[in-house]
Amino acid sequence: MTKIGLITIGNEILLGKTINTNLGFIGEQLSLIGLPLSQSATIRDNEQDIWHTLNKMWSESDVVITTGGLGPTIDDLTKKTIARFFHKDLVFREEIWQKIQNLFTLRNLTIPKINRTQAFVPQDFITIDNDYGTAPGLHYNIENKDFFALPGVPSEMKPMIVNYIIPFLKTHYPIRPFYQKTIRTFRISESALAEKLSDIEIEDNVEIAFLPQLGKVDIRIYGFSQQNFHKAITSITNKISDYIYGYNDDTILRLVHNKLFSSKLTLSIAESCTGGLIQSQITSNPGSSNYFIGGIVSYSNEVKKNLLNVKEDTLEKYGAVSEETAFEMVKNVRQLFNSDLAIAVTGIAGPSGGTKEKPVGLVYIGINIKGEILVKGFHFSGTRIQIQNKTAENALYLLLKKQQFNSTQENTDFTEKH
Amino acid sequence: MTKIGLITIGNEILLGKTINTNLGFIGEQLSLIGLPLSQSATIRDNEQDIWHTLNKMWSESDVVITTGGLGPTIDDLTKKTIARFFHKDLVFREEIWQKIQNLFTLRNLTIPKINRTQAFVPQDFITIDNDYGTAPGLHYNIENKDFFALPGVPSEMKPMIVNYIIPFLKTHYPIRPFYQKTIRTFRISESALAEKLSDIEIEDNVEIAFLPQLGKVDIRIYGFSQQNFHKAITSITNKISDYIYGYNDDTILRLVHNKLFSSKLTLSIAESCTGGLIQSQITSNPGSSNYFIGGIVSYSNEVKKNLLNVKEDTLEKYGAVSEETAFEMVKNVRQLFNSDLAIAVTGIAGPSGGTKEKPVGLVYIGINIKGEILVKGFHFSGTRIQIQNKTAENALYLLLKKQQFNSTQENTDFTEKH
Numbered sequence: 090m091t092k093i094g095l096i097t098i099g100n101e102i103l104l105g106k107t108i109n110t111n112l113g114f115i116g117e118q119l120s121l122i123g124l125p126l127s128q129s130a131t132i133r134d135n136e137q138d139i140w141h142t143l144n145k146m147w148s149e150s151d152v153v154i155t156t157g158g159l160g161p162t163i164d165d166l167t168k169k170t171i172a173r174f175f176h177k178d179l180v181f182r183e184e185i186w187q188k189i190q191n192l193f194t195l196r197n198l199t200i201p202k203i204n205r206t207q208a209f210v211p212q213d214f215i216t217i218d219n220d221y222g223t224a225p226g227l228h229y230n231i232e233n234k235d236f237f238a239l240p241g242v243p244s245e246m247k248p249m250i251v252n253y254i255i256p257f258l259k260t261h262y263p264i265r266p267f268y269q270k271t272i273r274t275f276r277i278s279e280s281a282l283a284e285k286l287s288d289i290e291i292e293d294n295v296e297i298a299f300l301p302q303l304g305k306v307d308i309r310i311y312g313f314s315q316q317n318f319h320k321a322i323t324s325i326t327n328k329i330s331d332y333i334y335g336y337n338d339d340t341i342l343r344l345v346h347n348k349l350f351s352s353k354l355t356l357s358i359a360e361s362c363t364g365g366l367i368q369s370q371i372t373s374n375p376g377s378s379n380y381f382i383g384g385i386v387s388y389s390n391e392v393k394k395n396l397l398n399v400k401e402d403t404l405e406k407y408g409a410v411s412e413e414t415a416f417e418m419v420k421n422v423r424q425l426f427n428s429d430l431a432i433a434v435t436g437i438a439g440p441s442g443g444t445k446e447k448p449v450g451l452v453y454i455g456i457n458i459k460g461e462i463l464v465k466g467f468h469f470s471g472t473r474i475q476i477q478n479k480t481a482e483n484a485l486y487l488l489l490k491k492q493q494f495n496s497t498q499e500n501t502d503f504t505e506k507h
Numbered sequence: 508m509t510k511i512g513l514i515t516i517g518n519e520i521l522l523g524k525t526i527n528t529n530l531g532f533i534g535e536q537l538s539l540i541g542l543p544l545s546q547s548a549t550i551r552d553n554e555q556d557i558w559h560t561l562n563k564m565w566s567e568s569d570v571v572i573t574t575g576g577l578g579p580t581i582d583d584l585t586k587k588t589i590a591r592f593f594h595k596d597l598v599f600r601e602e603i604w605q606k607i608q609n610l611f612t613l614r615n616l617t618i619p620k621i622n623r624t625q626a627f628v629p630q631d632f633i634t635i636d637n638d639y640g641t642a643p644g645l646h647y648n649i650e651n652k653d654f655f656a657l658p659g660v661p662s663e664m665k666p667m668i669v670n671y672i673i674p675f676l677k678t679h680y681p682i683r684p685f686y687q688k689t690i691r692t693f694r695i696s697e698s699a700l701a702e703k704l705s706d707i708e709i710e711d712n713v714e715i716a717f718l719p720q721l722g723k724v725d726i727r728i729y730g731f732s733q734q735n736f737h738k739a740i741t742s743i744t745n746k747i748s749d750y751i752y753g754y755n756d757d758t759i760l761r762l763v764h765n766k767l768f769s770s771k772l773t774l775s776i777a778e779s780c781t782g783g784l785i786q787s788q789i790t791s792n793p794g795s796s797n798y799f800i801g802g803i804v805s806y807s808n809e810v811k812k813n814l815l816n817v818k819e820d821t822l823e824k825y826g827a828v829s830e831e832t833a834f835e836m837v838k839n840v841r842q843l844f845n846s847d848l849a850i851a852v853t854g855i856a857g858p859s860g861g862t863k864e865k866p867v868g869l870v871y872i873g874i875n876i877k878g879e880i881l882v883k884g885f886h887f888s889g890t891r892i893q894i895q896n897k898t899a900e901n902a903l904y905l906l907l908k909k910q911q912f913n914s915t916q917e918n919t920d921f922t923e924k925h
Contacts, residue, residue, distance in 0.1 A: 103544040105535025106716055106727060109527050112549065117523025126521040128556065131530065131547040138546065145563070269522075280579050280619040280641070287621065298519055298552075299578065301660060309524065358804075364790025365783030368804045372782025375858050375891050383810035385803055386776075386786045392801035392844065396814075426810065440793050470614060473793050 091262045093119060094150040095129040096142055098157035098167055099241055102131050111156045111246060118250050122259055123267030123313065124152075134158050139170040147174075151234050152258065157241030159207070159224035168227075171238055172211035175229060179209040185216060189223045217253045221245045226253065235261070268295075268318040269311035272325060273339055274332040275486060279306045282329060289324050292317040297325070303471075304479045334486070342370050345485045348492055349380040349430075357426030358384035359397055359418045361409065362436035362452060367481045382426045387418070397421050410435050412453050415464045419455030430492075431457040432484050438473045450476050454484045456491050463491060509680045511537060512568040513547040514560055516575035516585055517659055520549050529574045529664060536668050538729070540677055541685030552576050557588040565592075569652050570676065575659030577642035579621045586629070586645075589656055593647060595629035603634060607641045635671045639663045644671065653679070686713075686736040687729035690743060691757055692750040693904060697724050700747060707742050710735040715743070721889075722897050752904070763903045764792040766910055767799075767848075775844030776802035777815055777836045779827065780854035780870060785899045800844045805836070815839050828853050830871050833882045837873030848910075849875040850902050856891045868894050872902045874909050881909060 095115055101107040109131060116126050127150065132138045134157070146153050158167030172179050186208035193200040207224050210216055217226030217237075222245040227238040237254055239246045258264075274282060279301045291297055295312035310321050326333065334341055349356060358368050358381075365386045371377050385396055390409055393399040399417045407413040419433035436452030443449035450469040455462060465487065469479040513533055519525040527549060534544050548564065550556045552575070564571050576585025590597050604626035611618040625642050628634055635644030635655075640663040645656040655672055657664045676682075692700060697719040709715055713730035728739050744751065753762060767774060776786050776799075783804045789795050803814055808827055811817040817835045825831040837851035854870030861867035868887040873880060883905065887897040 101716065102530065103534050103547060104538045104729075105531045105533070106718065108531045112520065113523045113526045115523070116521050120522045127551070128560070129521060129549040131549075133545065142546070278616070278619075280622050281616075283579060283621050284619040296518070300519060300525070301578075309519065311522070360783075363787070364795070364799075365778075365786030365802070365804065366790075368783030369781070369787040372784075372804070372806065372856075373892055373895065377782070378806060378860075381782075381806050383804045383806040383814070384783070386783065386790070386801045388790065388796060388799050388801040396801070396843070425814070438790075442796075468615075474791055477791065 091124050091152065092127045092150045093124055093152040093154070094146040095126055096139075096146060096153065096155040097129065097131045097241070098134050098139060098155060099131070100133050103133060110243060111241065114243065114247060115154065115156075115250055118255055119258075120267060120269070120311075122255060123265045124258055124262060125267070134166065136166050136170050139167055140174060143171070143174050147234070147236070151262070152237070153235075154237045154239065154254070156239045156246055159226075159238065159240045167238065168209070168211070171227070171236075175211060175231070175236070177211035177213060180212050182208055182210050182216070185210065185225055188218075188225075192223060217249050219245050220248060228253075228257075265313045266315065267311065267313060268315055269309065270318075270322055271337050272308040272310070272322070272329075272333055273335045273337075274306050274308065274329060275304070275334045275341065275482075277306065277329070277332040282306055282308070282332070285328050286325060289321070289328065291321055295321050297321065303475055304469075304482060334489075341482055341485050341489060342374070345489050346371070346374040346377065348489065350374075350376055352380065352492075354380060354429040355382050355426075356380050356430045356432070357382050357422050357428040358431065359422035359433040360384065360386050361388060361393070361418075361434060362438040363434050363477050363480050363484075364388060364438075366477050367432060367434065367484055370481055370485070382428050384426070385422060393418065397425070408447065410437055410447055410451055410453065412464050412466060415453035415455040416462060419457040419462055419464070423457045423460075429459055430488065431455075432488060433457075434480050434484055436467075436469075436476070436480060438476045438480075440473055452476070452480045452483075454480065454487055456484075456487050458491055463487065508683075509542050509570065510545045510568040511542060511570040511572070512564040513544055514557075514564060514571065514573040515547065515549045515659070516552050516557060516573060517549070518551050521551060528661060529659065532661065532665060533572065533574070533668055536673055537676075538685060539687065540673060541683040541731075542676055542680060543685075552584060554584050554588050557585055558592060561589070561592050565652070565654070569680070570655070571653075572655045572657065572672070574657045574664055577625070577644075577656065577658045579619070579625050579641065585656065586627070589645070589654075590629035593629060593649070593654070595631060597627040598630050600626055600628050600634070603628065603643055606636075606643075610641060635667045637663050638666060646671075646675075683731060684733065685729070685731060686733055687727065688736075688740055689755050690726040690728070690740070690747075690751055691753045691755075692724050692726065692747060693722070693752045693759070693900075695724065695747070695750040700724055700726070700750070703746050704743060707739070707746065709739055713739050715739060721893055722887075722900060752907075759900055759903050759907060760788050761792070763907050764789070764795065766907065768792075768794055768797055770798065770910075772847040773798050773800050773844075774848045774850070775800050775840050775846040776849065777840035777851040778802065778804050779806060779811070779836075779852060780856040781852050781895050781898050781902075782806060784895050785850060785852065785902055788899055788903070800846050802844070803840060811836065815843070826865065828855055828865055828869055828871065830882050830884060833871035833873040834880060837875045837880055837882070841875045841878075847877055848906065849873075850906060851875075852898055852902055854885075854887075854894070854898060856894045856898075858891055870894070870898045870901075872898065872905055874902070874905050876909055881905065 102109050132142050215228040219225050224240045226249045229236045279299050294314035295317040298309045300307040368384050387393040398421045403413050415435050423431035433455040439449030452467045455464045469476045520527050548560050550560050633646040637643050642658045644667045647654045712732035713735040716727045718725040786802050805811040816839045821831050841849035851873040855867050857867035870885045873882045887894045
């Protein structure tokens with residue numbers, strides 16, 4: 090198995106000033122051709138650390154890639170250290186100097202002298218063209234192993250990965266088809282999933298990973314054995330089909346959007362505790378104007394009463410956060426906006442405002458499908474923003490399920506705890 | 508100088524499926540107390556790699572922190588390997604099992620048997636409470652060095668860093684004062700800023716970094732020299748004061764919220780192209796119900812007409828995306844909701860729907876301060892979501908400025924391009 094190591098060089102990353110997105114990009118590109126990264130190190134831009142890490146990684150890998158430290162400024166020592174590590178001198182390469190000068194001329198800029206250092210390259214190294222900056226990438230092949238040094242700026246680094254390194258690795262290293270799929274689940278915890286799947290046999294060359302997110306868990310299945318990969322997917326899917334809402338890049342929001350976009354049905358929304366979040370999520374989708382008419386954020390009781398026509402009696406008797414208020418909200422918003430479908434939510438997002446009877450996290454979600462109304466109660470945990478997001482996601486999920494199955498079995502007084 | 512190493516464990520990071528935000532957070536927190544990270548490694552979740560990297564990092568560091576691999580599922584081997592590395596047995600700790608059970612009981616869930624593994628801890632290790640999940644953090648002090656193992660889920664890991672590790676390191680390691688400040692600017696590009704600041708002299712032991720974000724640029728100043736640090740801040744602030752909206756963690760949203768929270772004024776909002784985003788941002792703040800009454804998402808023209816009382820004539824003559832419509836929206840929404848202040852936006856978020864006269868990115872923002880109305884036109888660039896976010900931020904910025912200066916110099920027909 091080919092071992093590939095990545096070294097990202099940069100003080101800014103270790104200081105938490107810059108997020109290491111290069112690792113994510115390179116990791117993904119390599120995994121797509123079945124040559125996943127074995128390890129990655131992030132180090133400071135100094136000679137000792139670069140030498141030390143390069144020495145270790147080179148001894149453990151078939152391929153080593155570095156990013157960062159190729160700029161023209163004095164704090165960039167990478168190239169010198171690389172040359173010394175491979176026992177090479179830095180030599181001036183006229184054609185690279187020409188390219189750098191051209192880049193400045195094209196942009197009508199005078200070229201700073203400091204950039205001349207970028208035309209020095211370790212002897213016998215191949216250079217990789219940089220179409221978006223001044224520092225060329227470097228490539229050196231020795232002892233049947235390959236070393237690559239790339240600039241750290243993502244827009245300069247990415248084309249070198251895609252256009253040079255990936256094609257090179259594909260032709261020079263044994264590629265094994267790599268299979269991967271994400272199963273996305275909702276309304277079940279990681280540990281409950283793990284328990285349901287505890288007797289699944291995962292055979293050789295396939296791995297599974299659980300990725301818990303806010304209120305959801307993704308299961309990633311990946312590996313080199315096509316047969317075992319498909320076996321794993323089938324056995325997992327069979328065990329937990331009730332909790333699966335989608336695969337790979339599916340999100341609940343996107344599934345709802347796709348469904349409504351092609352449905353010719355219209356939607357309106359009334360929000361209290363989510364304060365516009367559901368409408369904002371819906372309208373983040375291009376084309377949502379095809380079905381989304383509009384809505385009301387009824388944050389105060391006055392608005393619930395005056396604009397949404399929730400009865401004063403209902404608010405007094407049951408309170409703003411109640412099944413009854415949610416019912417009236419979802420009934421009235423559909424009428425007010427003259428839509429086919431409607432969503433309404435009311436709840437206590439916190440951190441304050443909770444009581445013993447109505448604690449923070451208590452939320453009622455109403456769904457109205459052409460007059461057929463479903464209201465469900467939930468008790469969400471977490472911060473204010475987590476409760477708002479869980480409310481939005483559950484509201485969209487209810488609409489999706491209701492639309493999919495058109496089921497009328499669930500009645501309005503059903504209360505669930507989450 | 509104290510050497511601190513971080514190991515993030517997770518196949519997912521190496522496969523590019525998850526961005527390594529833990530490195531960013533931990534790097535920043537440590538740099539804030541003057542104990543910056545020396546190095547970081549990202550490795551796969553297998554016994555051999557964990558052992559190997561831990562062995563190397565432990566020999567090179569005073570403090571080692573690991574994140575990831577403490578979950579209950581079968582893919583988590585970290586704890587076993589750590590125990591073996593430090594020659595410890597895993598022992599069952601009743602009080603941790605109690606805490607885990609309590610967490611499930613609180614949420615009305617039955618506890619999966621698999622979670623019992625999380626109550627096993629290497630002998631002699633201190634545990635760090637996890638208030639947001641089931642896996643406790645681990646701490647082991649030996650040979651005047653410290654080892655910490657934390658869960659990989661950011662919401663569980665972060666409190667352990669802030670509440671346990673940072674205070675511990677502060678009292679047990681020599682801290683060198685490290686100064687840092689972020690100057691936050693708006694409505695100026697990175698290169699324009701760099702040009703304005705090109706003749707600033709930055710002296711020894713201080714560094715500055717430009718961090719462009721969507722429509723905004725942060726300038727970070729940091730270093731060990733207090734004197735030069737303050738000098739740098741003063742000279743930068745003097746040069747660009749017009750563009751500074753805040754410092755460090757200030758956001759435009761938070762500044763607006765703080766201002767309104769203490770103002771006793773009320774706010775209502777009418778949104779078209781932002782589809783609820785501004786209201787959602789406002790209501791993400793705890794306490795926003797003190798001043799935010801509610802609003803309308805008038806996505807279709809029908810809603811603008813029927814609910815917001817925008818004149819049919821105005822819509823026909825000038826169109827939904829026009830200064831005139833924005834004016835009526837912000838006038839009427841304030842009346843409808845009986846609020847002191849109001850915001851209204853209408854525009855074309857794209858990607859389709861633009862024309863030559865009214866291209867994608869054309870947005871009108873209206874601000875109403877007790878009947879005094881300001882409407883501004885903008886032309887934002889970017890994707891749909893970027894245009895929506897720029898619109899929201901500029902709307903809040905206008906309200907903030909209008910509130911701050913109470914200026915009436917700007918008139919309603921002023922059109923700016925951005």
